Amino acid sequence: xxxxxxxxxxxxxxxxxxxxxxxxxxxxxxxxxxxxxxxxxxxxxxxxxxxxxxxxxxxxxxxxxxxxxxxxxxxxxxxxxxxxxxxxxxxxxxxxxxxxxxxxxxxxxxxxxxxxxxxxxxxxxxxxxxxxxxxxxxxxxxxxxxxxxxxxxxxxxxxxxxxxxxxxxxxxxxxxxxxxxxxxxxxxxxxxxxxxxxxxxxxxxxxxxxxxxxxxxxxxxxxxxxxxxxxxxx
Amino acid sequence: xxxxxxxxxxxxxxxxxxxxxxxxxxxxxxxxxxxxxxxxxxxxxxxxxxxxxxxxxxxxxxxxxxxxxxxxxxxxxxxxxxxxxxxxxxxxxxxxxxxxxxxxxxxxxxxxxxxxxxxxxxxxxxxxxxxxxxxxxxxxxxxxxxxxxxxxxxxxxxxxxxxxxxxxxxxxxxxxxxxxxxxxxxxxxxxxxxxxxxxxxxxxxxxxxxxxxxxxxxxxxxxxxxxxxxxxxxxxxxxxxxxxxxxxxxxxxxxxxxxxxxxxxx
Numbered sequence: 001x002x003x004x005x006x007x008x009x010x011x012x013x014x015x016x017x018x019x020x021x022x023x024x025x026x027x028x029x030x031x032x033x034x035x036x037x038x039x040x041x042x043x044x045x046x047x048x049x050x051x052x053x054x055x056x057x058x059x060x061x062x063x064x065x066x067x068x069x070x071x072x073x074x075x076x077x078x079x080x081x082x083x084x085x086x087x088x089x090x091x092x093x094x095x096x097x098x099x100x101x102x103x104x105x106x107x108x109x110x111x112x113x114x115x116x117x118x119x120x121x122x123x124x125x126x127x128x129x130x131x132x133x134x135x136x137x138x139x140x141x142x143x144x145x146x147x148x149x150x151x152x153x154x155x156x157x158x159x160x161x162x163x164x165x166x167x168x169x170x171x172x173x174x175x176x177x178x179x180x181x182x183x184x185x186x187x188x189x190x191x192x193x194x195x196x197x198x199x200x201x202x203x204x205x206x207x208x209x210x211x212x213x214x215x216x217x218x219x220x221x222x223x224x225x226x227x228x229x230x231x232x233x234x
Numbered sequence: 235x236x237x238x239x240x241x242x243x244x245x246x247x248x249x250x251x252x253x254x255x256x257x258x259x260x261x262x263x264x265x266x267x268x269x270x271x272x273x274x275x276x277x278x279x280x281x282x283x284x285x286x287x288x289x290x291x292x293x294x295x296x297x298x299x300x301x302x303x304x305x306x307x308x309x310x311x312x313x314x315x316x317x318x319x320x321x322x323x324x325x326x327x328x329x330x331x332x333x334x335x336x337x338x339x340x341x342x343x344x345x346x347x348x349x350x351x352x353x354x355x356x357x358x359x360x361x362x363x364x365x366x367x368x369x370x371x372x373x374x375x376x377x378x379x380x381x382x383x384x385x386x387x388x389x390x391x392x393x394x395x396x397x398x399x400x401x402x403x404x405x406x407x408x409x410x411x412x413x414x415x416x417x418x419x420x421x422x423x424x425x426x427x428x429x430x431x432x433x434x435x436x437x438x439x440x441x442x443x444x445x446x447x448x449x450x451x452x453x454x455x456x457x458x459x460x461x462x463x464x465x466x467x468x469x470x471x472x473x474x475x476x477x478x479x480x481x482x483x484x485x486x487x488x489x490x491x492x493x494x495x496x497x498x499x500x
Contacts, residue, residue, distance in 0.1 A: 087304035087459060095461070097305055098259065098290070179290045181259075194291070197406025198268055199413075199431030 007205025011213075014206060026210060029187040030218075032100050032174070033167035036107035037115075040167075041160045044112045048119025048159070049145045049152075052127050063120065069113035074106075078173030081106040085177065098179040103187075106173040111163035118162055122155035123148050157226060161219055168215055188214070255286040258466040259306040261297035262289050263377055264404040266310060266449065269335075269424030269493055271486050278482060283469050293376030293404065301325055301452065304459030308467040312449045313377035326452040327464070332474050333483050333494045334448045337381060339439035340409070340426055341367075341418040349418065355442040356389035363389070366397040368417035372408050373400025381447065382420045388444075422447060427488040449494075475500055 014022045051063060083089050085097045085105075096102045126148055134144045149156065171189035178185035180194060188211045195204035266272060267289060276287050290300060294311040301309045302325045310332070311317060317329055339349055339358055347367040349358040362369055371393070372379040386393045401411050405425045412419035413433035421429075426437070451474055453467035473479060475498040483496040 087461065089303075092304070098288070179288075181288045181290060184257075184288055196410070197264065197404050199406060199410060199429045201431060 003201045003205060006202040008209055010202050010206035011209040015210065022207075022210065024183065025186050025188055025191050025207075026214060028100060028185070029168060029189070029211070030214065032103045032187060033107060033164060033170075034218075035104045036111060036167045037160055037164040039104065040108045040112040040115050040163050041156075043108070044115030044163070045119045045149060045156050045159065046145065047112075048116040048121075049123045049148050051116070051120050052123040053141065053144055053148065063117075066113050066117050066120070070117055072110060072113065073172065074110055074170050075172035075176065077106055077109050078176035081109065081173065081177050097177065098181060098185055100178070100185060103174045103178045103185060106177045107167045107170060110170060110173060111167050114166055115159045115163040118159035119152075119156055122152050122159065126152045126155075154226070157222060161222065164218065165215060168211065168218075255280065255284060256463070256466055257286050257288055258308070258463055258470060259288045259290060260470075261292055261300045261306045261309045261311075263294050263297060263311050264291055264406065265312070265335075265378060265422040265425050267291040268406055268428055269422070270428055270488070271424065271483070271494060274482055274486055275479065278478065279470065279473055282478065283473055285466050285470055287470065293372075293374050294378075294380070295375035298325070301454045304454060304462060306454065307463045308451060308453045308470065310449060310451050311377055312447050313380050314448060314450070316377070316380065317450055317452060321452065324455060324458055326455050328453070330451045330471055330475065330498065332449050332451050332479075332498050333496045334446050335494045336423050336440070337378070337420055337445040337447055338423050338426060338437045339418060340412065340421050340435050341438040342416050343434055343436040345438045347418065350438040352439060355385055355439065355444050358439040359385055359389040360391060362418050363391045363393065366395060368397050368399065368415050369393070370408055370412040370415065370417045370419040371398060371400040372405065373402045374404070376404075377447070378405060378420065378422060385420075385444070423491070424488070424493040427491060427493065448497075474498070 051059065051066075081102060082097070085091050085094065085102050087097070130148065130151070134147065139147065169189060171193055174185075174187060175190050175193065178187070178190065180186050180190040188207055192204045192207045192211070195201075195207065262272070272289060276289075280286055290297070290306060292300065294313045294316060297306075297309045297311050298316060298320045300306045302320065302323070309326075320326060321329055339355070341347070341349060341362075347362045347365040349361045352358040352361055371382060399411070399415070399417065401408050403411075405421060406429065408419060409421060409425065409429050410431055411417070413431050413435055416434055418438070423440075451471055453464055453471065454462045456462050456464035480496040480498075483494045484492065486493055
């Protein structure tokens with residue numbers, strides 16, 4: 001089996017030649033998954049913090065539900081989003097099916113529970129440390145959440161990156177709602193599924209290596225921009 | 235050039251491309267797309283008619299479901315009984331036969347079940363079943379799967395047991411499984427010839443007329459779904475039955491083998 005070696009070689013060739021199809025599907029992958037990560041973070045991070053700071057009767061149930069939703073199979077999410085946005089579905093008139101927008105929506109549904117759960121875990125520990133201080137300062141609920149989100153930003157970045165990781169490698173949902181249409185909704189993962197179906201394992205592996213490289217590049221870029229993991233700085 | 239002109243230019247470019255090419259969504263079977271014929275026909279369609287055909291590559295079952303829901307403008311599939319049922323339910327305007335290809339039985343080159351010695355396709359299946367040789371079925375309600383089930387029925391064999399593996403996946407994935415298990419499988423000729431992971435498999439049986447596989451084009455009913463682009467679907471149909479299409483379809487070969495035979499009534 002030298003498929004892996006050939007896959008690597010083909011990946012290198014595609015990248016060096018800046019193959020136009022590769023650039024197109026890679027940039028769509030990036031746009032969809034980053035878009036989903038941003039939207040899901042905007043929902044999930046405050047939600048996680050809010051759950052950590054507030055006490056209410058159904059709190060445990062909500063947290064358990066959130067944790068359970070982390071394991072939601074993408075294909076089920078895809079099917080539900082399809083049924084909603086299909087022309088025969090309740091939001092069909094919007095005509096969003098088989099567009100990148102609906103792919104973002106499906107991925108937001110998939111990764112929001114992950115981001116919210118990880119964020120909740122991190123904020124809860126921080127809240128234990130900050131509790132007395134913030135209460136004695138008589139900070140309002142919103143001020144407490146803001147402080148915790150800011151001081152816990154590095155842990156929260158991990159939450160968002162976990163969500164991004166799941167989004168960029170996800171194939172089940174976007175295959176159904178995006179349709180894997182060439183030059184319209186084809187992304188790296190759906191292209192890999194297509195090439196595998198053709199028995200073109202080298203090409204599929206090559207795209208897989210591009211996907212891994214992309215995930216690493218995004219993670220590195222974010223760490224660099226947020227100046228974490230650098231020397232003396234924590 | 236300042237930012238504003240750049241932006242205006244970009245907006246103008248987006249608008250002009252949107253006006254030039256009109257998008258038509260068509261659900262097609264995996265066999266049509268995997269054969270490579272789509273890559274030959276679609277650029278020419280765009281050139282001649284200005285229609286940008288967006289393909290949704292799915293099984294026949296899902297293709298018809300997408301058409302029924304109004305999520306595509308037309309479907310191109312190959313399962314006559316299912317198509318007629320779909321039409322009778324008011325989902326489409328009509329059915330236009332375009333071309334056919336054929337199915338072949340793929341199996342281990344040494345053919346342990348002696349399926350190749352059979353006179354007819356049903357005989358080949360009986361040979362495989364009597365030897366309980368591993369057989370991979372699509373099992374996904376696709377046109378190919380339905381054809382396979384009809385043939386088992388005609389052969390008077392109930393395919394069940396350890397040797398019969400329904401994978402519930404597309405043609406390519408099923409061929410990958412067969413290649414891995416060194417099993418028998420029924421495939422359309424085009425997908426098989428294009429398939430790159432043949433392993434120790436080869437064609438063991440072919441040529442029985444019951445294995446012919448008719449492709450038909452079915453526009454989605456605009457009375458049921460007013461938003462569908464029936465005008466574009468009709469233009470595409472006219473193109474698909476034209477002499478240009480005839481030449482391209484009949485002239486498409488892999489390894490010197492013709493894959494599709496144009497048989498539309500013009």
